[in-house]
Amino acid sequence: MKIVMLAAGRGERLGPLTDKVPKPLIEVAGRPIIEHILDSLVKVPDVKIGIVVGHLGDQITKMLGSQYRGVGISYIFQKQILGTGHATLLAREFIGSDPFVLYLADTYIVDDLRKIVERLVKGKNNGIVVSRVSKEKALRSGQVLLSNDKVVDMIEKPSKLISDVVAAGMYYFYPQILEYLQRLFDGKTLELTSGIRELLKYGKVGAVWAKAFLDIGTQAGLKAADDFLRGKMIAE
Numbered sequence: 001m002k003i004v005m006l007a008a009g010r011g012e013r014l015g016p017l018t019d020k021v022p023k024p025l026i027e028v029a030g031r032p033i034i035e036h037i038l039d040s041l042v043k044v045p046d047v048k049i050g051i052v053v054g055h056l057g058d059q060i061t062k063m064l065g066s067q068y069r070g071v072g073i074s075y076i077f078q079k080q081i082l083g084t085g086h087a088t089l090l091a092r093e094f095i096g097s098d099p100f101v102l103y104l105a106d107t108y109i110v111d112d113l114r115k116i117v118e119r120l121v122k123g124k125n126n127g128i129v130v131s132r133v134s135k136e137k138a139l140r141s142g143q144v145l146l147s148n149d150k151v152v153d154m155i156e157k158p159s160k161l162i163s164d165v166v167a168a169g170m171y172y173f174y175p176q177i178l179e180y181l182q183r184l185f186d187g188k189t190l191e192l193t194s195g196i197r198e199l200l201k202y203g204k205v206g207a208v209w210a211k212a213f214l215d216i217g218t219q220a221g222l223k224a225a226d227d228f229l230r231g232k233m234i235a236e
Contacts, residue, residue: 001047001117002098004091007034007105008054008078013218022056024105025063026222029229033216034060034105035068036229040113041103042071050094051105052087054078085190089181099174102192106217107169108225111210120172123206126199128154129170130207137215141166142193144207151205156193168213171196176203 011023018026024034041049049068053060053075061075076091088102101117109116109129120127128151130144143163145152155162171192180198184190199205214228215221 001044001101001121002095003041003044003047003049003101003103004076004088004095005034005037005041005049005051005103005105006084006087007060008052008057008081008087009106010055010081011106011217014222018055020056022053022059023217025059026216028108028216028222028225032063033108033225034064036108037103037105038064038068038071040109042069043114044101044117045114047071048074050074050076050091052076052078052091054081054087083189084192085181085195086185088192088195089178089185089190092178095175095178097175099172102171102173104169106215108214108216108229109168109170109210110212110214110228113170116170116208116210117172119208120206123172123208125204125206126174126177127172127206127208128196129168129210130165131168131210131213132164133166133212135161135164138164138166141215146207149207151196151200151207153200154193154196156191165207168210170210172208173199 007024011018025032074094078087078090138161142154142156144154144165144167145163177195177199181195184194214225216225
């Protein structure tokens with residue numbers, strides 16, 4: 001199973017912490033965020049990991065090297081930060097012709113990722129990992145509309161609450177998503193949500209539930225993740 005981790009963003013919501021350190025290397029509970037995530041991802045059978053790096057990406061490649069706990073790591077460089085959709089497109093060569101998992105490196109999913117991957121594969125469709133959250137968290141997330149655990153629509157950070165079910169930062173795609181992203185990319189910023197909405201026009205997208213996830217792209221999220229990983233709170 002190939003897993004693409006998107007870790008290229010500037011982390012503007014975390015400034016000035018990310019002025020000199022890339023977001024994935026900010027420490028939570030005494031270790032870089034990216035290590036906590038990789039600890040779960042390397043448990044997926046026959047896994048190969050590709051990390052898209054950008055802002056201060058050389059620090060990530062230097063720290064992790066060519067493997068993590070025996071699992072090989074490939075790096076894809078996003079020289080211009082043009083969005084998550086563009087970053088996914090850059091991983092085309094690494095992805096090849098097989099389905100793949102996409103993971104956003106500013107989220108920590110509180111669940112067994114090995115079992116989540118198994119459920120995504122079993123669904124035999126493109127899939128989004130979702131979780132039910134508070135209204136406040138939903139308003140700063142990608143809200144997902146469902147019908148019988150099938151995704152009907154996805155709306156990125158709408159101005160009002162449409163759904164308290166949101167994308168948890170992990171996806172399962174067949175390579176056709178790359179065709180839609182390529183068609184949509186006009187040389188400017190392209191976000192993943194645009195590709196997903198295009199995908200929904202032509203095929204089914206399933207939903208797989210996670211217990212909870214932590215948004216570690218904000219100061220408050222960092223504090224919550226630190227408390228959770230130190231055993232001081234329950235994620236919600």
